[in-house]
Amino acid sequence: MPRKPRIEYQGAVYHIMNRGDRGGKVFKDRLDYELFLNATAEVCERTGWCIHAYVLLRNHFHWLLETPEANLVAGMKWFLGAYSQRFNARHGQRGHVFQGRYKAVLIDGAQGDYFETVSTYVHLNPVRAGLLGEGQEGLRQYEWSSLAQYLKPKRQRPAWLRVERVLGNVDLADSVSGRRGYQQYMEGRVRELRTKAGKKQFKEAWKPIRYGWYVGGEAFKEELVKKLVQAVKGKQRASYSGEAIRKHDEHQAERVVAAGMKLLGLAENAPGELPKGDERKCVLAWLAHSRTMASHKWIAERLGMGCPSNMTHYIAKVRSPGDARMSRLRNKIEKAIPK
Numbered sequence: 001m002p003r004k005p006r007i008e009y010q011g012a013v014y015h016i017m018n019r020g021d022r023g024g025k026v027f028k029d030r031l032d033y034e035l036f037l038n039a040t041a042e043v044c045e046r047t048g049w050c051i052h053a054y055v056l057l058r059n060h061f062h063w064l065l066e067t068p069e070a071n072l073v074a075g076m077k078w079f080l081g082a083y084s085q086r087f088n089a090r091h092g093q094r095g096h097v098f099q100g101r102y103k104a105v106l107i108d109g110a111q112g113d114y115f116e117t118v119s120t121y122v123h124l125n126p127v128r129a130g131l132l133g134e135g136q137e138g139l140r141q142y143e144w145s146s147l148a149q150y151l152k153p154k155r156q157r158p159a160w161l162r163v164e165r166v167l168g169n170v171d172l173a174d175s176v177s178g179r180r181g182y183q184q185y186m187e188g189r190v191r192e193l194r195t196k197a198g199k200k201q202f203k204e205a206w207k208p209i210r211y212g213w214y215v216g217g218e219a220f221k222e223e224l225v226k227k228l229v230q231a232v233k234g235k236q237r238a239s240y241s242g243e244a245i246r247k248h249d250e251h252q253a254e255r256v257v258a259a260g261m262k263l264l265g266l267a268e269n270a271p272g273e274l275p276k277g278d279e280r281k282c283v284l285a286w287l288a289h290s291r292t293m294a295s296h297k298w299i300a301e302r303l304g305m306g307c308p309s310n311m312t313h314y315i316a317k318v319r320s321p322g323d324a325r326m327s328r329l330r331n332k333i334e335k336a337i338p339k
Contacts, residue, residue, distance in 0.1 A: 005228060006072060006073050006104060007106060007224060007227050007228055008067070008070040008071065008072050008073060009070050009227055010067075010068060010069055010070055011066070011067070011068060012066070012067050012070070012072065012106060013052075013064070013065065013066045013067075013106070013107040013108075013109040013115070014063075014064075014065045014066075014067070014072065014104045014105060014106055014107060015062065015063070015064060015065075015103075015104070015105040015107055015118050015121075015122075015209055015215070016062070016063040016064075016065050016076075016102060016103065016104055017060060017061070017062050017063075017102065017103040018060060018061060018080070018098045018099065018102035018103065019059055019060040019098065019099050020059040020060065020097065020098060020099065021095070021096040021097060021098055021099050022099065023059055023099075024059060024097075025058050025059050026056075026058070026059055026060060026061065026087075026097060026098065027056060027057075027058055027144075028091065031090065032087060032090070033056055033143075033144050035083065035086050035087065035090070036056060036061070036083055037056075037158070039079060039082050039083045039086065040054075040079070040160065041158060041159075041160055042079075042082070043075055043078060043079040043082075044159075044160035045160070046075070046078065047067070047069065047071050047074075047075040048067075048068045048069055048071075049065060049066065049067055049068070049075060049160070050065070050066040050068070050160065050161075050162045051063055051064065051065055051066075051146070051160055051161050051162070052064040052065070052066060052115075052119060052146075052161075052162050052163075052165055052166055053118070053119040053122040053123060053146045053147075053166060054122065054145065054146045054161075055122050055123065055125045055126065055142075055144065055145040055146070055147075056144040056145070057125060057126070057129055057131070057144075062121075062122045062125060063122075064107070064115075064118050064119050064122055064166075066109070066162075072104060076102060076104075080097075080098055080102065083097065084096070084097040084098065105208070105209060105212060105213060105214060105215060106213065106214040106215070106216070106224060107214070107215045107216065108214070108215065108216025108217065108220040109165065111216065111217060111219075111220065112216070112217060113169065114215045114216050115165060115166065115169050116166065116169035116170060117205055117206070117209070117215065118209055118215060119166045119169070120186070120189055121202075121206050121209050122145075122146075123139075123145060123146070123147045123186055123189075124139075124186075124189060124190065124193060124202075125145075126139065126142045126145060127139060127190055127193055127194075128193070139186060139187065139190055140183055140186070140187075146161055146163075147186060149161055149163075150163050150166075150167075150179060150182055150183075151179050151180075151182070151183055152179075154174060166182075167179075167182055170182065170185055172185070221247070225247050225251045226251075228247070228251075229251065229252070249292055249293040249294045249295075249298075250294055250298055252291070252292040252293075252294070253288045253291075253292040253294035253298060253299065253302070254302070256287055256288055256291045256292060256337060257284055257287065257288050257302060257303070259337050260283070260284045260287045260333055260337060261284065263332070263333060263336050263337065264280050264283075264284075264329070264333075266280065271284075271302070271303045271304045271305075272304045274304070276304065276305045276306045276310070277305070277314060277317075279317075279323070279325060279326050279329060280329065281303045281304070281305055281314075282314045282315070282317050282318050282326065283318055283326065283329045283330055283333060284303055285299050285300075285303055285305060285311060285314050285315055285318075286314075286315045286318035286319070286330065287333055287337070288302075289311070289315050291337075295308070296308040296309075296311040296312070299311055318330055
């Protein structure tokens with residue numbers, strides 16, 4: 001089954017989430033929560049990871065994770081395996097504890113307020129899950145969230161939990177007044193979440209976290225696409241799926257189309273000015289189709305060739321030996337633009 005590719009690099013920040021197998025419990029009692037946190041300490045020690053925020057709920061967990069080294073996959077393999085073995089041993093069970101693949105959404109921690117958005121999302125999960133009453137006391141009293149740790153002095157917190165970046169994103173310091181300020185800040189977010197307007201605003205801001213593959217601006221996305229090219233290079237493209245790999249395919253297609261246009265002497269705006277079935281556009285469509293996994297829809301829109309359903313016909317014309325001029329253009333491109 002196709003899977004989403006993992007992008008790893010030094011200093012990468014991720015929102016990690018995984019659920020119990022078939023919606024089952026990941027934590028059955030207090031000892032399971034403690035077992036999980038102990039395994040978290042171990043994996044951070046092994047990998048150098050930093051956890052900036054976390055929350056543990058009955059059937060899933062969330063991390064805001066930073067990897068100083070490019071070792072997400074290796075670290076997660078060890079962690080999920082270690083906790084699953086210990087959980088099963090405690091409860092006399094066999095089989096999977098977690099569902100399929102864990103979710104790893106890349107976060108732009110350097111620009112904008114993306115870091116703060118994700119940390120707030122993580123810390124508000126007990127509210128969203130309906131685990132707290134209407135009072136404001138409950139959020140800081142929810143024991144299995146890093147928010148409870150944020151409000152303690154540094155010497156009382158686990159070494160793998162880093163609070164400086166989250167606090168810094170809301171202009172606070174790791175001090176008595178700063179921790180109190182963060183408590184008040186989060187209480188304000190709870191009040192917002194419990195209003196109709198606030199719920200709508202948060203829902204929109206959290207869409208990339210819940211449904212996307214990255215949280216950041218356009219420049220960040222372009223950098224990730226470049227890293228994705230390297231991540232997929234030398235591997236079977238058919239093994240991957242998802243929005244990230246679609247962006248990779250379109251990036252590759254744009255590269256070959258731009259090279260083909262330059263070779264044919266076409267200006268950037270030429271595709272929009274030429275007829276839909278122009279032979280040069282047909283050759284460019286064939287090039288993108290044969291060298292990349294870009295969709296017919298993307299090719300049709302990029303080259304101004306009308307309905308995507310016509311692409312099969314246009315590409316077939318290039319492959320046909322009956323059109324001498326089309327064949328010459330194809331041969332010219334094949335020689336000049338290697339696979």
